[in-house]
Amino acid sequence: MLSLTEENYLKAIYHLSEGGAKSVLTNDLAEAMCTKAASTTDMIKKLSAKALISYEKYYGVNVSAKGKQAALLIIRKHRLWETFLVQKLNFTWDEVHEVAEQLEHIHSVHLIDKLEEFLGFPTVDPHGDAIPDRKGNIKLLPQVGADQLKVGYQGTIIAVKDSDSNLLKYLDKIGAKPGKKLKVLAREEYDESMEIMIDDNKVFLSKDVSKNILVTA
Amino acid sequence: MLSLTEENYLKAIYHLSEGGAKSVLTNDLAEAMCTKAASTTDMIKKLSAKALISYEKYYGVNVSAKGKQAALLIIRKHRLWETFLVQKLNFTWDEVHEVAEQLEHIHSVHLIDKLEEFLGFPTVDPHGDAIPDRKGNIKLLPQVGADQLKVGYQGTIIAVKDSDSNLLKYLDKIGAKPGKKLKVLAREEYDESMEIMIDDNKVFLSKDVSKNILVTA
DNA sequence: ATATAATTTTAGATTGGCCTAAAAATTATT
DNA sequence: AATAATTTTTAGGCCAATCTAAAATTATAT
DSSP states (O other): OOOHHHHHHHHHHHHHTTTTTSOBOHHHHHHHHTSOHHHHHHHHHHHHHTTSEEEOTTSOEEEOHHHHHHHHHHHHHHHHHHHHHHHTTOOOTTTHHHHHHHHTTOOOHHHHHHHHHHTTOOSBOTTSOBOOOTTSOOOOOOEEEGGGOOTTOEEEEEEEOOSOHHHHHHHHHHTOOTTOEEEEEEEETTTTEEEEEETTEEEEEOHHHHTTEEEEO | OOOHHHHHHHHHHHHHTTTTTSOBOHHHHHHHHTSOHHHHHHHHHHHHHTTSEEEOTTSOEEEOHHHHHHHHHHHHHHHHHHHHHHHTTOOOTTTHHHHHHHHTTOOOHHHHHHHHHHTTOOSBOTTSOBOOOTTSOOOOOOEEEGGGOOTTOEEEEEEEOOSOHHHHHHHHHHTOOTTOEEEEEEEETTTTEEEEEETTEEEEEOHHHHTTEEEEO
C-alpha cells in the first residue's frame, strides 16, 4: 500500500513523463511537488525500491509498467471524483481540482467501481481527459496543444489542463470547453500568440493560455 | 487545521465520553485507538494545548465546547458520507464504516454542504444516528440500550452501534434496523440475555448484541 | 497503614517526510 | 581540456506519531 505522499510523487512523475514517454529529472519533480531536490531524491529511492520507477543516479527516473498502472489507477479515481463533483454536486469547473486531489487517495476499489457505475461509466472527466478503466487502461486520443496549430486549422477541443483554477475560469469565460469547435484565424510568430474563432467569437490567446488547450490532432 | 490523527483521537474521545458527558481515561482511549498508553498521553497533551480537551494528569480528559464542536463536524461528515454510500452507491449496511472513516477527513466545507443538499438534507444516517448540522448542532433523542429493557417493553429501534461489520450483518439478518418495532418477551438475569419479538419473529439476543441496539427510552 | 497492583507519565528510540549545507557528478564555457 | 556553473546526491537534523522500558502516581488489599 502506498502512502499518500508516495501516491502524489508517483502521479507527478507520471504526468511529467507524459505518460511514461520521457525521463523525469529530480529538480523538475521537486518543483512540481513544491519540495526541495534533497527530499525528492529520498522519495525517488523509495519508489525505486518498490519497483514503481527505475532510477539511474544523476539521470532522472522512468516509470515502470507497475508504476504506470498504479499512477493510472490514482488518476482514474481523481477523474471519477471530478466527474462526480461537477455532475452530481454542481461544483463549477474550477472548484473541483483541490477536493479531487484529496478524494483520489481514498483506498477502496469497491468504492470507485460503485462510483463509476453511479456516474454511468463516463469515459472523460469534466476537463475532457480520458478516465482509465478499472485495470488502469486508458484510451489516449491523438491530441496537440493549441499553441502548435497553424493558421486556418479547424478542430475540436478535447481537453484542457486543469492545474490552475484561474486559467479554468478564464477558459470558461471564453467558452473553451471540451467538445467545442475552434478555428485559428491568425498567429503572431514573435510571441506565439494567436487569434481564434470559438462560438462565433474572436478570441486572442497568449501562448501561456493556448498551450493548455488540447485539440484533435 | 487538525491532522488526520488528531481528528481520529478527538472523535474517539467524544464517543468514549458519550458526547462530552463523562471523563475519558488514557488506557481506554489507547485501547480504542489501538495504540499504547504512552502514545495516547502524547496526543492528549497536544489536543489539550489546542484547547480541544481539558486534561488533568492521571485523571483523564474531558472535551471542551470547542472540541465537542470539532468532533461533531467530523461526525457530520462521517454520517453524510455513510448516507451517500448506502443511498446512492448501494453499499450494504456493513460495508460503509471503513470507507466513511477515510472520507470523513476530507477538508472542504463546501463539499459537505453540497453533499448534504444532494442527499436531500437527511437527519439520520443508515444506522439511525442523527446527523449534526453545519454548525455542529445535533438532536439527541432519548435512547437506551436494548440490554436495559424490562420484559414487556415495546419500543422502536432508533439506531445501532456501527463499530463491527459482523455485528451489522447479524442485525441485518434478524431485521434489527432503525425504525423497526421491538418487544421484550423474556430476559435471563444470569447472563443478561433476552428474547425479543421483531417482525413477528422471536429472536434470542446475548447481552453483547442487545447493548448495541438503541431504542426509544 | 503499608505493601502490592494497576494505571499513567516520562525518557529515549524509531520511522516517514521534510529541511539546510556540503560534497559529488554532470554539463557548459572559454 | 580545464575551469566554472548547474544539478544531484549525501550527511545530518527536525517534527509528528509511534514504540518500549522505566519511573511516578493512584488504587486496592490485606
